[in-house]
Amino acid sequence: MADIRNNFVGIKSPNPFWLASAPPTDKAYNVIRAFKAGWGGVVWKTLGEEGPPVVNVNGPRYGAIWGADRRLLGLNNIELITDRDLFVNLREIKQVKKDWPDRAVVVSLMVPCEEHSWKAILPLVEETEADGIELNFGCPHGMSERGMGSAVGQVPEYIEMVARWCKQYTRMPVIVKLTPNITDIRYPARAAMRGGADAVSLINTITSITSVNLDSFSPEPSIDGKGSHGGYCGPAVKPIALNMVAQIARDRETHGLPISGIGGVTTWRDAAEFLALGAGNVQVCTAAMTYGFKIVQEMIEGLKNWMDEKGHANLDSIIGRATPNVTEWQHLNLNYVAKAHIDQDACIKCGRCHIACEDTSHQAITSMVDGKRHFEVIEEECVGCNLCVNVCPVENCITMDPLAPGELDRRTGKTVSPIYANWTEHPNNPMAKVAAE
Amino acid sequence: MAEGLFKEGIAAARLSPEKYADNFSDLHPPLDHHEALVESDRCYFCYDAPCMQACPTSIDIPLFIRQISTGNPIGSAKTIFDQNILGGMCARVCPTETLCEEVCVREVAEGKPVQIGRLQRYATDVAMAQNKQFYERANNTGKKVAVVGAGPAGLAAAHRLARYGHEVTVLEAREKSGGLNEYGIAAYKSTDNFAQAEVDYVTAIGGISIVNGKALGRDYALSDLTASYDAVFLGLGLTGVNALRAEGEESDGVENAVEFIAELRQARDLSALEVGRRVVVIGGGMTAIDAAVQSKLLGAEEVTICYRRGKEHMNASEFEQDLATSKGVTIRHWMQPKMVVAENGRVAGIELEYTAMAGEKLAGTGKTLRLEADQVFKAIGQSFDPASLNGSGASIAMEAGRIKVDAEGRTSLPKVWAGGDCIFGGDDLTVSGVAQGRDAAESIHLALMGG
Incomplete structure (x- = not known):
């Protein structure tokens, strides 16, 4: 049986599934339920500095988009950091960690961007014997208007500065949570590393308006007829998160910096993908908020089954396995030639491949052959773009079959070369020509 | 089902009163809003969709289903009514399992077609409940058309002719209009007096007057109609x-x-x-x-x-x-x-x-x-009884016991078109009658305005 015990910057947990800092980790009651359900760890919902707690809106805090049958695809929230008293939270954290020593308890923090504020709160957290802290530089709503959250995460210099303070004033591991609302995620990650952070976690939520009410013309969620942008999360954001994780994992400067992967993790498969791209563990929120804590059972068993099936003994044997395969476009092999192939036995003749190709791509799929509806790839026209595969409702009905070296590409009339060749060497590339001269 | 009271021979009141209501309730209860959304999402929006080809009235099925899925049932109903003004009844009585749903790619793929009939009913129910009328009459052409028979073919022809601005008189032998929709379909397929509601919906466009209790061959002859109308459509059905x-x-x-x-x-x-x-x-x-x-x-x-x-x-x-x-x-x-x-x-x-x-x-x-x-x-x-056509002067050409028509629904007599079960080649389906009535109306319109 695969061993899925996790060691993330020295923080140990029985599995790599943590609950992200969010409503599910707001208080001891929820966290205890989560641990009973099997979660490996939690990042306690963000604490603010001592004093009167923040207040939340008293209307809706969430908006969503749905697929058919109301499957929740994306969730947006405008909830702020914890609105509970700091010392109540600290007492509960201490007790929970004492009662659940094998689980990871990390505390999320967000205080003003001033040294004394951080210096004041860190000993209080350390006293709880929590396993580490996560700096919330990510929340894009509410707190950012007050100079915290993503307002810090969008300025690499601030990230570096605060990370350095934290490393200076606590022995606890420091994880910096990054906002995706930035042009290039590598800059804040590098800044966190320079500041001495032990790890980064990403992505926090994406600035968003989920929908507009077409009767009242108010954005949703609507608070008395007005709406404010929220933070978007859930299955819809996973591709964005995967890319950002991969960018940091393969960056020359941040390579090796531990990453806690966050963003739309809903199943074991999602988690495995984050790990493969270089995340050391994953954090989950929306899936739990949609289905409850029990989903972790599926994640644990699914991950183990897959690892057993593929012969991966432990997490170290899968973490980062896909990272080397992420590259720049210019390094993709232009001599790799694939053609779509439609399995006529599997085809249900919906014609979607045809119309997608005919209207929007390369006119490479028939609709009628000998007076009958028949969908077949015209190899002379097929550029291997994969659109037909993506719109086909039948899995594995259309496949992209690579041509073997030496085979004729009927579109170009050339035989497929066995030699790897990319854009940097291509004759049409002016830069390549310059280099050659 | 053998819980009936034991009575020898032919007898009434074999069941308790509530059992009747139960037994004759809607065979396919309507989809509710959410069910319709879920079901409509199953449609693949096929290109050159087989369902559309299989529909005798060629309703743009992928489009109307997509309109349901986007929360636009009114637009969906219009897509249906554009091709089939009796889309509400067809949604109830069409043997979809041998028409659109039989060729649905989901039927091919998983043996479970998109429930096209029930979706069609959903959209048409929404529009009819609001008495949403989609068509306005064109300016009055001054042309008069007689339609014999207020069944599916006759009603479809009347509606299309009225849209074009012709003045339509429908002569119906029975007490009520609707033809087989009213008299010939099992009660559990058309509950809540739907056939009459549909007649009202179709005739609401205006320009259609229905005269009930007037039978061809008994109260008037075909030659009377050809003498006083610019065109005649025969939707006589089968009486034998x-x-x-x-x-x-x-x-x-x-x-x-x-x-x-x-x-x-x-x-x-x-x-x-x-x-x-x-x-x-x-x-x-x-x-x-x-x-x-x-x-x-x-x-x-x-x-x-x-x-x-x-x-x-x-x-x-x-x-x-x-x-x-x-x-x-x-x-x-x-x-x-x-x-x-x-x-x-x-x-x-x-x-x-x-x-x-x-x-x-x-x-x-x-x-x-x-x-x-x-x-x-x-x-x-059933068979076509040609006796009603007697006394029309020239005799109408027949084929295999039914009225012979060309591709546009023209009979052998000038000014006379026919459609529905009374013509040769009819397949005894409501939806085919609708298609033939509609298409004959197009032909009549061309003939009246072209000449």
Whole structure:
């Protein structure tokens, strides 16, 4: 049986599934339920500095988009950091960690961007014997208007500065949570590393308006007829998160910096993908908020089954396995030639491949052959773009079959070369020509 | 289903009052809003969609389903009505399992088609509940068209002609309009007086006046119409019932299935309707199924359909056959009626002869079987009765006992078009009648305005 015990910057947990800092980790009651359900760890919902707690809106805090049958695809929230008293939270954290020593308890923090504020709160957290802290530089709503959250995460210099303070004033591991609302995620990650952070976690939520009410013309969620942008999360954001994780994992400067992967993790498969791209563990929120804590059972068993099936003994044997395969476009092999192939036995003749190709791509799929509806790839026209595969409702009905070296590409009339060749060497590339001269 | 009160012979009130309401409630309850959204999402929005090709009225099915899925049932209804103004009834009575749903790619892929009929009903119900009218009459052309028969073909023709600004008079022999939609369809397929609601919806466009109780050949002749109207559309339907050609056919208790179905549809109190304790239905089409199922639902103890060929030859769809057997009807194949056994002039049983194929032809085997019965329904097809056309001067060309028309619905007589079950080539479906009426109206319009 695969061993899925996790060691993330020295923080140990029985599995790599943590609950992200969010409503599910707001208080001891929820966290205890989560641990009973099997979660490996939690990042306690963000604490603010001592004093009167923040207040939340008293209307809706969430908006969503749905697929058919109301499957929740994306969730947006405008909830702020914890609105509970700091010392109540600290007492509960201490007790929970004492009662659940094998689980990871990390505390999320967000205080003003001033040294004394951080210096004041860190000993209080350390006293709880929590396993580490996560700096919330990510929340894009509410707190950012007050100079915290993503307002810090969008300025690499601030990230570096605060990370350095934290490393200076606590022995606890420091994880910096990054906002995706930035042009290039590598800059804040590098800044966190320079500041001495032990790890980064990403992505926090994406600035968003989920929908507009077409009767009242108010954005949703609507608070008395007005709406404010929220933070978007859930299955819809996973591709964005995967890319950002991969960018940091393969960056020359941040390579090796531990990453806690966050963003739309809903199943074991999602988690495995984050790990493969270089995340050391994953954090989950929306899936739990949609289905409850029990989903972790599926994640644990699914991950183990897959690892057993593929012969991966432990997490170290899968973490980062896909990272080397992420590259720049210019390094993709232009001599790799694939053609779509439609399995006529599997085809249900919906014609979607045809119309997608005919209207929007390369006119490479028939609709009628000998007076009958028949969908077949015209190899002379097929550029291997994969659109037909993506719109086909039948899995594995259309496949992209690579041509073997030496085979004729009927579109170009050339035989497929066995030699790897990319854009940097291509004759049409002016830069390549310059280099050659 | 044998919970009926035990009564010998043909009798009324075999069931408790609440049981009637239960038995004759909607066969396919309407989809609610969420069900419609979920079901509509199953549609793949196929290119050159097979369902659309299979629809006799060529409704743009992928488009109307997509409109439902985007929360636009009104737009969806318009897509349906553009092609088929009786889309509401067709949604209820079309044998979708042999038309659009049979060729749905989901049927091919997983044996579970998109429920096109129920989605069509959802959209049309929404629009009709709001009496949303999509069409306005064009300016009055001054042309007058007579439509004979207010059935599906006649109503579709009338609506399309009225849209073009022609003045339409519909002459209907029966008390109520709707044709087979009102008189010829099982009650559980058209509940809540839907056929009449639909007539009102169709005629709301204006320019259509329906005169009921006026029968061609009895109250007026075709030549009267051709003399006083610019064009005539014949949507006469079928009025003849084929005979069993079996000894004793005239006995009491031998009845036409179509009349039983009509009587049931018109009944205000189903418990007053009589039905036999043991019922035998002869035939293999939809009418046989409707008569048999409804006999059972009225409390008949034993109902048997006897069909002279095999299951695969039955005109009734597999769904209809399954419906019948699920209601407790026994379907027997390869037997034909030989003699109605009568006692004191009343049916006491029926003698059937086993059949078999003798080469290409069906033949009796000489072996017989006797079934006890106190009621026998004839459902072996209807025929066109051309007598109503007599006295029209020139005689109209016929083909295989029905009116011959060309591709546009023109008969051999000038100014006279025809459609629906009365024409040769009709397939006895509401939806085909609608298509023929609509297309004949287009042809009439061209002829009237072109000339």
